[in-house]
Amino acid sequence: MTTFARRAERVQPSAIREFLALAGDPRITSFAGGYPDPTLFPIDELHKIYDDLLAKENASALQYTASEGLPELRSLVAARLTADGMPCTGDDVLITQGGQQGLDLTAKLFVDPGDVIVTERPTFLGALIAFNPCEPDYRSVRMDDEGMDTDALEEVLRGTDRVKLVYTVPDHQNPTGRTMSLARRQRLVELAEEHDVVVLEDTPYRELRYEGERLPTIKSLDPHGRVVHLGSFSKILAPGLRLGWALATPEVREKLALLKLAADTQNGTLNMRAVAAYLEGFDIEAHIEDMLPTYRHKRDLMLATMEEHFPPGITWTRARGGLFTWATFPPRLDVAAFQRDVLIPRSGVIVVPGAPFFADRPESHHARMSFSGVPDERLVAGVRSMGALLAEALA
Template sequence: MTNHNYASRVQNHNSSIIADLLVQSSDPQNISFAGGYPDASLFPSADLADAFQHAVADNTPAVFQYTDAKGPQELRELVAARHAKHMGYPATADDIIMTQGGQQAIDLLASLFLDAGDGLAIEGPTYLGAISIFENYAPKYYEIPIETDGINLAILEQQLQANRGADRIKLLYLVPDFQNPTGITISVAKRQRLAELAETYDFYIIEDAPYRELRYRGEHLPTLQSFDTHHRVIYVSSFSKILAPSLRIGYICASPTILTAVAGLKSAADIQSPNMTLDALTYYLNHYDIDAHIANMIPYYAKKRQTMIDALHKYMPSEVTFTEPEGGFFLWITAPASLDLNAFMYDVLIPKARIVYIPSQAQYIHGDVANSARLNFSAVAIEKIEPGIRLLAETFTNYLTNHPAE
C-alpha cells in the first residue's frame, strides 16, 4: 500500500496476510486447517429458504423499504428473550441492536470507545479479524497473555494499576468461550472478577461469544455479562456459527444508553442491515426451533473435534503440544520456541504436504510469538482430518529430527 494519499491506518493493514491465507486455504489441492467456516452441510438450508420466501413474499413492499437502524422490533424481542434464557442477563428489546454479523458489532464498539492512543486490552493471542478492526483505530495495546483457564488476571491487574492517567485501559476485548484462536475458556472465578475489575477501574468489556452455544463437553459457564451489575459488559454474538454466516446477522446486548450511540454509528456506517435477512431470521425463529437445530449440530462438530484430538495424540511428536477445547471451531498447537511456524508452513508444509493453518504471528498484535498456530476442525471434511493430522505430524517429526533444537 504505497499510495501517499492513503490514510495511515491502511499502510500497515494485515489484510494482505489474511488474503494470502485465504488463497492458500481455498486451494482445493491443499488440506486446509486454516479456515474459520462452519460446516455447510449442517446449515438448515431448506428451513432458511422457506424463511426467506415468506419474508420477501409476505411483507411487500415494506420489506424493500428503509427501516430502523436497530433492526425490527419483533426480531429484537425474539433475540432478547433468547438472550435472557441462555445468557443469564434480563435483556429486553431495548437492550438489543442487530448488526452486520459480530464483525460489525466489534467495529461499532471500537468506534464508540477508541480515540487514537486510547488504552485497549486484548488477549494474546486473539481473533485476527478483531485485530484488523482495532488497527484502524490506532489504540495503545495492552496484550495480556492467556493461561489454561483464560486471560492472566495478575498481569491484567498489574497493567490496570500501573496505568491510571491518559494511558489507562478504557476497553477490554475478550472471547471467553472456546476462544478464537486457542479454544481456551475463561473460568467462572475469572469471569466474576473481570466484571468487578471493570467497575473498579472504570473500563468496558466486550464479551464476544460467537462459539458459546457450540459446546461439545462439560457444562455451559455463566456469561461475564451475568455477573455485571453496572452495564460494564457489552455482549456481542452472531448467528453465523449457529445458523449461517452469509446472513451477516449479529447483535449487541448492552444498555439502551450505549445502544443509542451505537445506532448513530451504525446509521453512518451502512444506514441499516437488509430487511430481508432480518425478516427471514424473524420468521425462522418464530417457525423453527433453533435450539433443536444447535443440538442436532453438536454431535457432528464433537466428532470432528474428537477425531482431530485423537490424531494429535496418536501422531504428533511430543515437542508439539496442543489445547483440547470443549467447544468451538479451533485448537492451538505450540512447537518448540525456536520453530517459526509461518516460515515452516510456507517453506516446508505447503510444498511437502499441502497443509495450511493460521500461524500465530497474525494473531498477536506485534507478531512476536512465532511458534504456535491455529488449527480449525469445523470446516475440513471429517475424512480428511485423521490423514491430514498424520501428515502434519510426520512433517513436524521429520523437520524436528533434521533440525534439533539448539
C-alpha cells in the same frame, strides 16, 4: 495522489486473508478457516422462509427498515439473551452486520488514538483488524486453561490509566479454544469497575459447547453496565446472512446505533425478516443441539490424530467447544516459514501461523487449527502428513 489518513497505516493485509484465498483450491486441505460446516446450515428451513417472504404482498421485506434492526428480530434476540441470564428487551439490542461490526462499532465508540485496548494473549485476529483503524495501543495478557489471567490483567490496569477496553472471547476462544472460568469472569467485572474500563465480551462460539457446563456470560455478572456483549448468528445459523447483535446499556446502545447508521444505514431487511421467521417458526435450540455431535466428533478426531501422529515437544489445547485448537511448537519452529517451505508444498495442508494473533510481542511458534469443514478422511490424512513433516523438521 493525495495522502491517506493516518489510520490507514494501521490497515494492512492480514495473514488469514491470503490463506482464505488459498483455501478455495481443491488440492488444499485447509485447517485455516474459521468456517462452520455448511452441511449443518438449516437450508431447507431457510428455503421455506424465503419462499414465504418473497410473496408479492411482502415487498416491505426488500425496503429500508430501522437502523437498529428489525424490531421483531431485536425482540427475539432479547428473549434468547434473557434466557441466557441477561434480562433485556428488544430496545436494548442492536442488530449488527455479523459479530465483526460489533467490534468495529464498540472500538469507534470508546477508543481514541493512543488509548489502550487489553486483549488476551493470543486473541482473535479479526478483532485486532477491527480495532486497528482506531489507532489503539495494545497490552496483551497471558492466558491459561482458565482463560485470561486476571492477576496479569490487574498488573496492566495498575500500570496505565489509558486502558479503555478489555477485549475477551470468554467461551471457546478464537484462536485457543479456551473458556474463561467463572472466578475469572467475576474478577474481570470487579477489575473493570475498579479501574473504570469497558469490557467487550465477544461470544460467537458460546453455543457450540461440546462438553463442560454452561458458564454465565460476563455481561450477566455485571451490575454496573460496564460490559458490551456481542453475539452472532454466523456459527449457529449461517455466516452468509451477516447477522449479529450487541447488548449494552441504553446510553451505549444508542451511540452504537448511531455509529451503525453512519457506517451502513442498516442490515439487510430481507435477511433480518428471514432470521426472525426462523426464530419464530423453528426451534433454534434444537438445531444447535443437532449440530454439536458433528463438531464434537471432528474435534475428537483431530485431537486424537494429533495425539497419534504429532512428534513429541508439541502441545495443543483441548477446546470444550468452538472450532479451534491452538498448537504450540518448540520455539525454534517458525510456523509461517515451515508452512511456506514445507507444509504447503509437500502436503497441501494449511493452518494459520500464530504470530498475527498477538496484539503485541508476537510469537511465531504457534498455529491455529480448525477442525470444522474438512471431511474426516482428509482431516486424518492432513494431520498425519503434517505430523510426519513436523517430525522431520524437528529431528
